[in-house]
Amino acid sequence: MTAVLVDSNVLLDVVTNDTNWATWSANAIESAADRFRLVINAVIYGEVSVRYSRIEDLDTALPDAMFEREELPYxxxxxxxxxFLTYRQRGGTKRSPLPDFLIGAHAAVAGYQLLTRDIARYRTYYPRLRLIAPDYC
Incomplete structure:
Protein backbone atom coordinates (compact mmCIF):
# COMPACT_ATOMS: atom_id res chain seq x y z
CA MET A 1 0.00 0.00 0.00
CA THR A 2 1.35 3.34 -0.97
CA ALA A 3 -1.14 5.63 0.72
CA VAL A 4 -3.65 6.02 3.51
CA LEU A 5 -6.88 7.93 3.03
CA VAL A 6 -7.55 9.79 6.29
CA ASP A 7 -11.23 9.84 7.25
CA SER A 8 -12.76 13.12 8.38
CA ASN A 9 -13.67 11.74 11.81
CA VAL A 10 -9.98 11.24 12.60
CA LEU A 11 -9.10 14.74 11.41
CA LEU A 12 -11.99 16.27 13.34
CA ASP A 13 -10.83 14.50 16.50
CA VAL A 14 -7.51 16.30 16.22
CA VAL A 15 -8.74 19.75 15.19
CA THR A 16 -11.42 19.78 17.91
CA ASN A 17 -9.12 18.21 20.51
CA ASP A 18 -11.80 15.61 21.22
CA THR A 19 -11.40 14.41 24.81
CA ASN A 20 -11.96 10.75 23.90
CA TRP A 21 -10.19 10.47 20.56
CA ALA A 22 -7.69 13.28 19.94
CA THR A 23 -4.70 11.37 21.29
CA TRP A 24 -5.48 8.14 19.43
CA SER A 25 -6.21 10.02 16.19
CA ALA A 26 -3.08 12.21 16.36
CA ASN A 27 -0.90 9.17 17.07
CA ALA A 28 -2.53 7.20 14.25
CA ILE A 29 -1.94 10.05 11.76
CA GLU A 30 1.67 10.38 12.87
CA SER A 31 2.28 6.64 12.61
CA ALA A 32 0.70 6.42 9.17
CA ALA A 33 2.67 9.47 7.96
CA ASP A 34 5.91 7.72 8.91
CA ARG A 35 5.16 4.90 6.45
CA PHE A 36 2.66 6.14 3.86
CA ARG A 37 1.44 9.14 1.90
CA LEU A 38 -1.57 10.70 3.63
CA VAL A 39 -4.44 11.50 1.27
CA ILE A 40 -7.72 13.40 1.57
CA ASN A 41 -10.40 14.13 -1.01
CA ALA A 42 -13.00 16.85 -1.48
CA VAL A 43 -15.60 14.95 0.58
CA ILE A 44 -13.24 14.74 3.56
CA TYR A 45 -12.17 18.36 3.07
CA GLY A 46 -15.81 19.43 3.03
CA GLU A 47 -16.69 17.51 6.18
CA VAL A 48 -13.77 19.03 8.09
CA SER A 49 -14.59 22.51 6.73
CA VAL A 50 -17.66 22.82 8.97
CA ARG A 51 -15.28 23.63 11.85
CA TYR A 52 -13.82 26.68 10.07
CA SER A 53 -15.21 30.00 8.92
CA ARG A 54 -12.31 30.74 6.55
CA ILE A 55 -10.77 28.48 3.91
CA GLU A 56 -7.31 29.77 4.82
CA ASP A 57 -7.72 28.40 8.35
CA LEU A 58 -8.83 25.03 7.01
CA ASP A 59 -5.85 24.94 4.66
CA THR A 60 -3.57 25.65 7.62
CA ALA A 61 -5.14 22.75 9.54
CA LEU A 62 -4.81 20.41 6.53
CA PRO A 63 -1.52 21.50 4.96
CA ASP A 64 -0.71 20.30 1.44
CA ALA A 65 2.73 19.24 2.66
CA MET A 66 1.12 16.65 4.94
CA PHE A 67 -2.16 15.72 3.23
CA GLU A 68 -2.14 15.15 -0.52
CA ARG A 69 -5.40 16.12 -2.16
CA GLU A 70 -6.85 13.75 -4.70
CA GLU A 71 -9.92 13.91 -6.86
CA LEU A 72 -12.59 11.32 -6.21
CA PRO A 73 -12.29 8.76 -9.03
CA TYR A 74 -15.43 8.18 -11.12
CA PHE A 84 -25.56 2.89 -1.14
CA LEU A 85 -28.15 0.93 -3.15
CA THR A 86 -27.31 -2.19 -1.14
CA TYR A 87 -27.62 -0.15 2.06
CA ARG A 88 -31.10 1.04 1.04
CA GLN A 89 -32.15 -2.49 0.03
CA ARG A 90 -31.09 -3.71 3.49
CA GLY A 91 -33.34 -1.16 5.14
CA GLY A 92 -31.05 1.87 5.47
CA THR A 93 -33.09 5.02 5.88
CA LYS A 94 -30.84 7.76 4.51
CA ARG A 95 -32.15 9.11 1.20
CA SER A 96 -28.98 10.59 -0.30
CA PRO A 97 -25.52 9.05 -0.67
CA LEU A 98 -23.56 9.46 2.51
CA PRO A 99 -20.02 10.77 2.52
CA ASP A 100 -18.81 7.53 4.13
CA PHE A 101 -19.76 5.57 1.00
CA LEU A 102 -17.72 7.93 -1.18
CA ILE A 103 -14.75 7.88 1.20
CA GLY A 104 -14.75 4.09 1.47
CA ALA A 105 -15.11 3.65 -2.28
CA HIS A 106 -12.23 6.05 -2.96
CA ALA A 107 -9.93 4.03 -0.70
CA ALA A 108 -11.14 0.74 -2.19
CA VAL A 109 -10.75 1.79 -5.83
CA ALA A 110 -7.34 3.38 -5.26
CA GLY A 111 -6.05 0.40 -3.25
CA TYR A 112 -5.42 2.57 -0.19
CA GLN A 113 -5.83 1.76 3.48
CA LEU A 114 -8.38 3.87 5.33
CA LEU A 115 -7.57 5.51 8.66
CA THR A 116 -10.87 5.75 10.54
CA ARG A 117 -12.45 5.06 13.88
CA ASP A 118 -15.95 4.54 12.47
CA ILE A 119 -15.64 1.17 10.80
CA ALA A 120 -19.04 -0.55 10.80
CA ARG A 121 -20.20 0.75 7.42
CA TYR A 122 -16.77 0.28 5.83
CA ARG A 123 -16.54 -3.35 6.98
CA THR A 124 -20.07 -4.05 5.80
CA TYR A 125 -19.93 -2.46 2.35
CA TYR A 126 -16.20 -2.65 1.55
CA PRO A 127 -15.14 -5.92 3.20
CA ARG A 128 -11.75 -6.10 1.43
CA LEU A 129 -10.80 -2.56 2.42
CA ARG A 130 -7.83 -2.49 4.80
CA LEU A 131 -8.66 -0.35 7.82
CA ILE A 132 -6.44 1.34 10.37
CA ALA A 133 -8.73 1.66 13.39
CA PRO A 134 -8.72 1.53 17.17
CA ASP A 135 -8.19 -1.91 18.70
CA TYR A 136 -11.73 -2.12 20.04
CA CYS A 137 -13.13 -2.37 16.52
Whole structure:
Protein backbone atom coordinates (compact mmCIF):
# COMPACT_ATOMS: atom_id res chain seq x y z
CA MET A 1 0.00 0.00 0.00
CA THR A 2 1.35 3.34 -0.97
CA ALA A 3 -1.14 5.63 0.72
CA VAL A 4 -3.65 6.02 3.51
CA LEU A 5 -6.88 7.93 3.03
CA VAL A 6 -7.55 9.79 6.29
CA ASP A 7 -11.23 9.84 7.25
CA SER A 8 -12.76 13.12 8.38
CA ASN A 9 -13.67 11.74 11.81
CA VAL A 10 -9.98 11.24 12.60
CA LEU A 11 -9.10 14.74 11.41
CA LEU A 12 -11.99 16.27 13.34
CA ASP A 13 -10.83 14.50 16.50
CA VAL A 14 -7.51 16.30 16.22
CA VAL A 15 -8.74 19.75 15.19
CA THR A 16 -11.42 19.78 17.91
CA ASN A 17 -9.12 18.21 20.51
CA ASP A 18 -11.80 15.61 21.22
CA THR A 19 -11.40 14.41 24.81
CA ASN A 20 -11.96 10.75 23.90
CA TRP A 21 -10.19 10.47 20.56
CA ALA A 22 -7.69 13.28 19.94
CA THR A 23 -4.70 11.37 21.29
CA TRP A 24 -5.48 8.14 19.43
CA SER A 25 -6.21 10.02 16.19
CA ALA A 26 -3.08 12.21 16.36
CA ASN A 27 -0.90 9.17 17.07
CA ALA A 28 -2.53 7.20 14.25
CA ILE A 29 -1.94 10.05 11.76
CA GLU A 30 1.67 10.38 12.87
CA SER A 31 2.28 6.64 12.61
CA ALA A 32 0.70 6.42 9.17
CA ALA A 33 2.67 9.47 7.96
CA ASP A 34 5.91 7.72 8.91
CA ARG A 35 5.16 4.90 6.45
CA PHE A 36 2.66 6.14 3.86
CA ARG A 37 1.44 9.14 1.90
CA LEU A 38 -1.57 10.70 3.63
CA VAL A 39 -4.44 11.50 1.27
CA ILE A 40 -7.72 13.40 1.57
CA ASN A 41 -10.40 14.13 -1.01
CA ALA A 42 -13.00 16.85 -1.48
CA VAL A 43 -15.60 14.95 0.58
CA ILE A 44 -13.24 14.74 3.56
CA TYR A 45 -12.17 18.36 3.07
CA GLY A 46 -15.81 19.43 3.03
CA GLU A 47 -16.69 17.51 6.18
CA VAL A 48 -13.77 19.03 8.09
CA SER A 49 -14.59 22.51 6.73
CA VAL A 50 -17.66 22.82 8.97
CA ARG A 51 -15.28 23.63 11.85
CA TYR A 52 -13.82 26.68 10.07
CA SER A 53 -15.21 30.00 8.92
CA ARG A 54 -12.31 30.74 6.55
CA ILE A 55 -10.77 28.48 3.91
CA GLU A 56 -7.31 29.77 4.82
CA ASP A 57 -7.72 28.40 8.35
CA LEU A 58 -8.83 25.03 7.01
CA ASP A 59 -5.85 24.94 4.66
CA THR A 60 -3.57 25.65 7.62
CA ALA A 61 -5.14 22.75 9.54
CA LEU A 62 -4.81 20.41 6.53
CA PRO A 63 -1.52 21.50 4.96
CA ASP A 64 -0.71 20.30 1.44
CA ALA A 65 2.73 19.24 2.66
CA MET A 66 1.12 16.65 4.94
CA PHE A 67 -2.16 15.72 3.23
CA GLU A 68 -2.14 15.15 -0.52
CA ARG A 69 -5.40 16.12 -2.16
CA GLU A 70 -6.85 13.75 -4.70
CA GLU A 71 -9.92 13.91 -6.86
CA LEU A 72 -12.59 11.32 -6.21
CA PRO A 73 -12.29 8.76 -9.03
CA TYR A 74 -15.43 8.18 -11.12
CA UNK A 75 -15.06 4.46 -10.43
CA UNK A 76 -15.30 5.27 -6.72
CA UNK A 77 -18.48 7.29 -7.25
CA UNK A 78 -19.98 4.32 -9.12
CA UNK A 79 -18.95 1.88 -6.39
CA UNK A 80 -20.33 4.23 -3.71
CA UNK A 81 -23.65 4.36 -5.55
CA UNK A 82 -23.83 0.56 -5.65
CA UNK A 83 -22.93 0.29 -1.95
CA PHE A 84 -25.56 2.89 -1.14
CA LEU A 85 -28.15 0.93 -3.15
CA THR A 86 -27.31 -2.19 -1.14
CA TYR A 87 -27.62 -0.15 2.06
CA ARG A 88 -31.10 1.04 1.04
CA GLN A 89 -32.15 -2.49 0.03
CA ARG A 90 -31.09 -3.71 3.49
CA GLY A 91 -33.34 -1.16 5.14
CA GLY A 92 -31.05 1.87 5.47
CA THR A 93 -33.09 5.02 5.88
CA LYS A 94 -30.84 7.76 4.51
CA ARG A 95 -32.15 9.11 1.20
CA SER A 96 -28.98 10.59 -0.30
CA PRO A 97 -25.52 9.05 -0.67
CA LEU A 98 -23.56 9.46 2.51
CA PRO A 99 -20.02 10.77 2.52
CA ASP A 100 -18.81 7.53 4.13
CA PHE A 101 -19.76 5.57 1.00
CA LEU A 102 -17.72 7.93 -1.18
CA ILE A 103 -14.75 7.88 1.20
CA GLY A 104 -14.75 4.09 1.47
CA ALA A 105 -15.11 3.65 -2.28
CA HIS A 106 -12.23 6.05 -2.96
CA ALA A 107 -9.93 4.03 -0.70
CA ALA A 108 -11.14 0.74 -2.19
CA VAL A 109 -10.75 1.79 -5.83
CA ALA A 110 -7.34 3.38 -5.26
CA GLY A 111 -6.05 0.40 -3.25
CA TYR A 112 -5.42 2.57 -0.19
CA GLN A 113 -5.83 1.76 3.48
CA LEU A 114 -8.38 3.87 5.33
CA LEU A 115 -7.57 5.51 8.66
CA THR A 116 -10.87 5.75 10.54
CA ARG A 117 -12.45 5.06 13.88
CA ASP A 118 -15.95 4.54 12.47
CA ILE A 119 -15.64 1.17 10.80
CA ALA A 120 -19.04 -0.55 10.80
CA ARG A 121 -20.20 0.75 7.42
CA TYR A 122 -16.77 0.28 5.83
CA ARG A 123 -16.54 -3.35 6.98
CA THR A 124 -20.07 -4.05 5.80
CA TYR A 125 -19.93 -2.46 2.35
CA TYR A 126 -16.20 -2.65 1.55
CA PRO A 127 -15.14 -5.92 3.20
CA ARG A 128 -11.75 -6.10 1.43
CA LEU A 129 -10.80 -2.56 2.42
CA ARG A 130 -7.83 -2.49 4.80
CA LEU A 131 -8.66 -0.35 7.82
CA ILE A 132 -6.44 1.34 10.37
CA ALA A 133 -8.73 1.66 13.39
CA PRO A 134 -8.72 1.53 17.17
CA ASP A 135 -8.19 -1.91 18.70
CA TYR A 136 -11.73 -2.12 20.04
CA CYS A 137 -13.13 -2.37 16.52
Missing amino acids: EAAFLAGKA
